[in-house]
Amino acid sequence: MSDITPTSSHTFQVDLRGLVDLLSHHLYSSPRVYVRELLQNAVDAITARRAFEPDAPGSVRIATDGQRLTITDPGVGLTVAEVHKLLATIGGSSKRDEEIEGARRDFLGQFGIGLLACFTVASVITVTSRSARERGAAAVRWSARDDGSYTVTELPAAEGPEAGTVVELTARPGEAWLEPGKVAELAREYGSLLPVDITVEGGGRTVRVTDTPPLWERTWPTATARRLALNAYCEATLGFAPLDIIDLDVPLAGIKGAAFVLPHATSPSARPAHRVHLKRMLLTDTADNLVPEWAFFVRCVVDTDALRPTASRESLYDDEALAVARDAVGAQIRDWLARLASADPARLEAFLAVHELGVKALARHDPDLLEAMLPWLRFETTDGRANLVDFARAHRPVYLAATVDEYRQVAQIAAAQGIGVVNGGYTYDAELVQALPRLDPQVKVESLQPGVISATLDALPVETELSLQAFLGAARAHLDAVDVDVVVREFNPVSVPALLLDDREARRERQRAEAEAEADDLWGGILASIKQHAPRAQLVLNHRNPTVRRVSAIGDPELAGTAVESLYGQALLMSHRPLRAADTALLNRSFMNLLEHVTKE
Template identity: 60%
Template sequence: MVERTPNSVAAVADSYSFQVDLRGIVDLLSHHLYSSPRVYLRELLQNAVDAVTARAQRDRLAPTAIRITIDETGLRIADPGVGLTEADVHRFLATIGRSSKRDDLEGARREFLGQFGIGLLACFTVAETIRVVTRSASDPSAAPVEWVAAADGTYSVRALAPKDFPEPGTTVQLTPRTGAESWFAPRRVIELAREFGSLLPYAVTVESGGVVVPITDGPPVWRRDYPSQVERRAALLDFGERTLGFTPLDLIELDTDLAGVSGVAYVLAQPGNPAESSAHRVYLKGMLLGDAVRGLLPDWAFFVRCVIDTDSLRPTASREGLYEDERLSIIREVLGDRVRDWLTEIAAEQPQRLAAFLAVHALGVKAMATHSPELFQIMMPHLTFETTDGRVPLTEFARNHPVIRVTTTVEEFRQVSSTAAAQGIGVVNGGYAYDRELVALLPQLLPGVEVIDLDAATITAALDPVDPEEELALTPILALARATMDPLSCDVILRAFHPVSVPALYLDGRAARNERTRAETAIGANALWTEILDALDAAAPRAQLVLNYNSPVVRRLTRISDPDFLKTAVESLYGQALLLTHRPLRAADTALLNRAFGEFLSWATQRAAGAGEETE
């Protein structure tokens, strides 16, 4: 027994029900849950299909045709489905969020389109009133029921005489609200009905002004029989072009009935964007879920667009996307495997088809191969990489270069490619997407092949040293060149190498680039940071300007007697070597190039003027 103090107060909590502002709910649906009021017709079709499906489970001979009628009063949709009793009407139509399919959720997933019990409210985005007349097929003795709801949240229910609605089923009538009449125009209703319901398993028609327009086209094109594979392929390609709005390069049939998914993947005729996942057209048991659904395929399969029908995936509340769950993850993997299998098949049996595909989508295949060494092994003879031997497959390149060096960036490859090729050093450009990762897989697939990162010291070591006497003769020039390059954190060395058309080679590794960034940061830093950054300068690596003794241009430097002009010549060689790397120039490098160009122009002008005076 609880003893109460004099100050204690016994309180009894009252119980209340939430009050729902229907206009607020409708605003939430139209502006946040659904992408457009157009979904109202999908929700009507969905309820009708579910009702017909429920009755068909009990009576296989029951009618299934769904009729949409448009006249001056609005829109009606009639179905010969399972119908509702008066108790059902109060339970399901008047309770927001209650679904007649919710009691058996797994059954709802497999047999019915709807799950969330809010679909009928979507009609209030375009309708002022909703009138539902229904008669239950499961209880023939029950009277027909009329349920009328208004957008202000009020509704009424009354029983009708059996003669007023003699057959089981449901008719939903919408009265347009002011400003939404365009959604009830016959042409628009037909377009929406075809878009959402063309693949439904039951016949759907739209009648207006005495004209009846069929909506459904029968089974999906990929489930039809054709006299030959050629005709089947032509029909599938035509369907893809009409449905997706582009001419496919190729197609992949997705026959995965065990996963509850069927359809076709269409290969884009233009390169896709690897940074953006594909958007697909997805049907749920024949009803269009969305035409830009993402997450259906792995991210690497960005080069295909799918049209699929599924009875196993779970839609989001808006029924315009797929719910991310374990089942979707499994199906995503299954469909990804199907795309890989297709590539394997055409690589082995149809090389021309593969070549046409790779001409557009080599990047996509490389993306897939990073996730599948088995696929990479199959595709290696067909994928080309930028190397010092040109654009060649890695299988061919590995035969000539058992030790393969790979660069980190495109600029690093361009910096050394011509010189490395002349020295017989095998280098692969690893700066492009996925190339570096794929080259790293080679030792697993090609025994005896070694892959190592390219180091600037490797190139330097491969260059021939210059005879000591010849280098001694260039000591004054080298001394001036080193003094000129020192402020730019660049050393100068002399080597003999090919091609002779390259007078100077600029080499810097990752450590040297980091050091240059550190030095540039220290210039604009405060005193504390400058001291910290300067402490990191101990034995910091520097870039190298390698002068080519085999180049006639370098040898002519000995003929320059003017120290200032010699300095300009060295700066010009440095600028040319930088330009050969194709990397962005720093402000200091741009200023140096402009200064050297100006000096040469001034010298040429003075020489031309002097020659003119001598002629006179």
């Protein structure tokens, strides 16, 4: 005979109302997790029973009418003593029992507080259970209220389940969490991949929510059939038709699943949302630490049996094991890219048309992948959109423009002179260009300086240059206010009348001077103290251009200077650089002066 009386009343040694508030508002993101906790307990109970009775039944039945929900499992069950020990002890868990500790890796739960999460939707929880490990054991009923009280009752032999557990919830007034449609939706969301048969009854129909094994683990008649099924799954689950599918299999972390390539470009800083199942139970659909940051072009759906969840079981614990798994997943995505490069260039080009930025991000840190992908990656160069392999063969050295503005101001002239310049102003491009010599020591990469371009421009005959001195004097006087020198050269293409050349030091000095002019006395003095003697920018006029020749022949110094101001404005706009206040004032003045000149009678 048990020394426990048939019916006895007890009280939790905690503030249960406070605990419910803690669970619903701090530990769990939503009351919806109550369905996951019920399924978890049921599946773990079945797993525990099958550890000593392999042929034990394995189906879970949920029934609800909106006010009362029951979930029945044929699992290991509980004895009267276990009910007192486990259900009345916050943090207790049968999964810590020494008899089944060795099989713990097969269980979903880790923290033993899941049942109490049901108080977020229910006012009363009743557990009726009979142990399958002790023959002839009495059934026991544990009934708890959200005021912190509970009762434990031994049932007559004829009452209670044959073996296993029935959990009953009574809904809180006004709550809709136990409605049949909502329960079926949540059960399917959390438990569709669980290795047991789960049904939900209510509202006049019975719904089967499990669909196992996962699609990526099934045997398919053809590769096409498998791909079509995974495409449909991605559309239904993640909301997009994937550009491609990458199989993931990381035995070390117990990970199996698929990475679906996004069909549209996405920002590298966008927060990813990967769907992670833990031992077939949905853990989270917003995991952001499963893949390396560079792999922002995929969304994953995986199942793992080795990675650790956080206390709420709503995300992955970011520990060393997850870091190793993340690197392994990244390696498999990288291998997929390498396979495309070597065996399926058409699919690779379709992928790069959308996600070239992601590949460049990866190639920065992976020399093998960089070497494999360079023939496919495109860069903005003076030869148009080109790959670096062909471009480096045609140009020795390769010049790198550090910013988009630097590239734009010289691109047209450099192309005409046969100078090879790559625009390094876009994300990752400069790093990849600078990595070229590591792959091919014969390639030389140099930083683009204004002297590189000016050295290729043809000087004027001496007599021509002497004849232009008066014109140059007027031009320099007009552009002195914007700290720009004027020279005349001959270069191609003839259609370009003027070229504006300067370097980063000159631009920084002009920005400092402008800030000094606008600052108060204190900051103006500070900025004046860091003044640098940087070379002035140069406006290079193209003497081969007919307009420049006509302007240089103007006899009126004031009108000639105004025309040069207009040429400066065009060159400035062609370089796509922002206009300073002094530049804007000069352009407005030159425009008005030209209008005044042409409207004179």
